[in-house]
Amino acid sequence: MPEATVYKPVTVPFKEKSDYPVPLRENGLLEEYLTGNHSHDIPEKTLNLEVAQMIAKLEAKPTFNPNLKFDPKKHIIFKDESFEGTTTATLKDLGINRTRTAPVSDFACAHPFPLISQEAVDMILWEALRPKVLKQFARLPNLSRNATRLDMHMGGHTKFEAPFSKDLYTSAEIARIVSKFTGVEASTIHNSSYGHMNISLATADPDELKEIPTEKKDLLAAYDIQNTKKGHEIPATLGLHYDSVTFALVIMLDLDPEAVGGETGIITGDDRVFRVPDPKVGYATLIQGMVLRHVATKPISNSNRITAVCGFMPCGRGMELDNCRLTSNKPSVLSRSSNNLYYSDWFDYRFENLQKHLQFQRDSIKEKFERGEQFDQLEMIKICKDMERYLYDGWKELEAVHNPPFPPEEYKTPYDQLPDYEY
Numbered sequence: 545m546p547e548a549t550v551y552k553p554v555t556v557p558f559k560e561k562s563d564y565p566v567p568l569r570e571n572g573l574l575e576e577y578l579t580g581n582h583s584h585d586i587p588e589k590t591l592n593l594e595v596a597q598m599i600a601k602l603e604a605k606p607t608f609n610p611n612l613k614f615d616p617k618k619h620i621i622f623k624d625e626s627f628e629g630t631t632t633a634t635l636k637d638l639g640i641n642r643t644r645t646a647p648v649s650d651f652a653c654a655h656p657f658p659l660i661s662q663e664a665v666d667m668i669l670w671e672a673l674r675p676k677v678l679k680q681f682a683r684l685p686n687l688s689r690n691a692t693r694l695d696m697h698m699g700g701h702t703k704f705e706a707p708f709s710k711d712l713y714t715s716a717e718i719a720r721i722v723s724k725f726t727g728v729e730a731s732t733i734h735n736s737s738y739g740h741m742n743i744s745l746a747t748a749d750p751d752e753l754k755e756i757p758t759e760k761k762d763l764l765a766a767y768d769i770q771n772t773k774k775g776h777e778i779p780a781t782l783g784l785h786y787d788s789v790t791f792a793l794v795i796m797l798d799l800d801p802e803a804v805g806g807e808t809g810i811i812t813g814d815d816r817v818f819r820v821p822d823p824k825v826g827y828a829t830l831i832q833g834m835v836l837r838h839v840a841t842k843p844i845s846n847s848n849r850i851t852a853v854c855g856f857m858p859c860g861r862g863m864e865l866d867n868c869r870l871t872s873n874k875p876s877v878l879s880r881s882s883n884n885l886y887y888s889d890w891f892d893y894r895f896e897n898l899q900k901h902l903q904f905q906r907d908s909i910k911e912k913f914e915r916g917e918q919f920d921q922l923e924m925i926k927i928c929k930d931m932e933r934y935l936y937d938g939w940k941e942l943e944a945v946h947n948p949p950f951p952p953e954e955y956k957t958p959y960d961q962l963p964d965y966e967y
């Protein structure tokens with residue numbers, strides 16, 4: 545007979561009792577999360593200069609077609625040989641023996657593998673970088689190290705403004721690749737968690753350019769200095785963090801071949817930064833970001849670095865109650881998340897999964913009865929508790945009730961000092 549799950553009773557953090565009733569700037573949070581975080585709007589200078597140049601370049605390509613339709617045969621360049629040919633690492637390989645929550649598989653990361661064509665890359669960039677789209681869906685970062693007017697996050701745009709990107713991210717082909725690498729049947733999560741983009745642009749302002757080393761040897765010297773630093777000290781488009789999604793597929797959309805730096809850095813079990821090598825445009829890396837601390841490093845050279853990050857969750861039958869969180873994506877933390885859009889997407893996905901899981905449990909009850917099995921009360925208590933927890937995890941981090949300082953302590957905690965799982 546299975547044991548009942550060890551489950552701590554839910555302590556409801558009512559607003560009037562919370563230590564952190566509202567988001568505060570001194571806690572690293574965005575106080576204006578309800579009104580769109582407009583203090584982090586992309587400056588006109590960036591839109592009119594570097595972004596305008598990029599759009600002009602994309603539109604000048606002879607094959608440019610604003611109505612291009614996603615065609616997996618043409619735009620997905622992944623070949624099945626890459627499953628064998630790609631270097632992958634397990635959590636054990638990286639010396640990670642403790643994690644902040646239970647990993648869903650032993651998969652840790654896959655080194656870059658070719659995924660999408662240049663035409664697909666160009667279309668994703670064009671859909672995202674148009675000024676009207678950036679104005680609505682992009683913001684300067686909240687908490688990045690050494691961020692400038694040229695660094696931004698964007699996302700949530702795909703269902704309104706980017707049909708090509710949406711079709712690509714949610715395609716069966718991409719889900720199959722992620723599932724095979726991770727060993728877990730996986731699917732994209734919701735509109736606000738696929739097609740997130742971390743954007744760092746090269747400056748086109750001659751005065752700003754003077755500040756950046758151009759000699760290769762100076763760049764490499766600066767890179768060597770960076771490599772002696774701890775993860776949280778490295779200049780980053782996105783500072784040291786865990787993802788709030790189970791898996792992150794990171795697709796490189798722009799990186800100058802001469803760029804120095806700009807890799808994804810993973811923190812290994814011995815607290816060092818391991819830079820996932822050699823990202824190329826159209827290539828992707830894959831990480832179990834929920835349990836791997838990592839950092840999106842900024843190139844040292846004056847180079848564009850643009851990645852698309854696609855969140856995936858386990859989706860197999862009976863596996864609908866994923867471990868995704870709000871922590872780093874909620875609007876008081878991630879400047880580009882909009883209260884109305886982000887939470888509508890979040891609760892729609894949450895309730896859909898719960899609905900699927902309830903259906904799965906209903907079917908199981910019926911099947912077991914028809915097979916003449918004894919009804920297992922303890923097992924049913926666990927099933928109900930898991931669903932309660934899934935609902936609780938859906939709202940426990942809402943700004944209305946929970947605004948602790950960001951980044952949380954666990955982002956800085958070495959793996960081997962992490963506490964036991966909460967459940």
Ligand SMILES: [Fe+2]
Pocket residue numbers: 785786787792833838
């Ligand atoms: Fe990440």
